[in-house]
């Protein structure tokens with residue numbers, strides 16, 4: 265780092281002070297970046313696994329990192345299956361109309377901001393729900409669940425105590441989309457004609 269030394273000892277002192285301060289800040293930032301990188305590798309906390317995208321339009325719906333195992337006491341079937349490269353709780357839930365959905369639960373998801381919470385016919389006692397619609401094309405992705413106490417009209421999305429239920433047939437892992445695209449397009453290697 266180079267500073268043009270100006271006349272006057274006061275200015276020089278200020279420049280030296282700023283120089284030391286800047287160096288210290290720069291080193292501190294570097295150290296914290298290294299720590300985070302190590303954490304990523306060692307604990308896998310923030311490594312992105314796979315995006316689950318809307319099957320209709322391809323918009324991001326959820327991230328497989330945030331898939332959880334929130335068991336519904338009303339599940340017709342609940343079993344661990346290997347999905348998105350890991351063991352995931354898959355449940356079959358039935359609505360009052362007799363429609364069945366194969367679902368996973370997630371700590372986070374991306375849904376359109378809509379309507380009010382409903383308490384009746386909930387799959388998770390103590391939780392109110394609303395639909396989770398794709399933020400881009402409004403296709404049905406699943407539902408949002410929030411503890412009844414905090415499911416107020418001004419709480420548009422689940423808090424940290426809430427969660428999301430995602431219908432497997434309404435999303436597709438992005439890696440799967442890419443492999444489908446790759447297998448559909450097989451370019452001719454140059455010089456093989």
Ligand SMILES: [Zn+2]
Nearest residue numbers: 318321398401
């Ligand atoms: Zn969509």
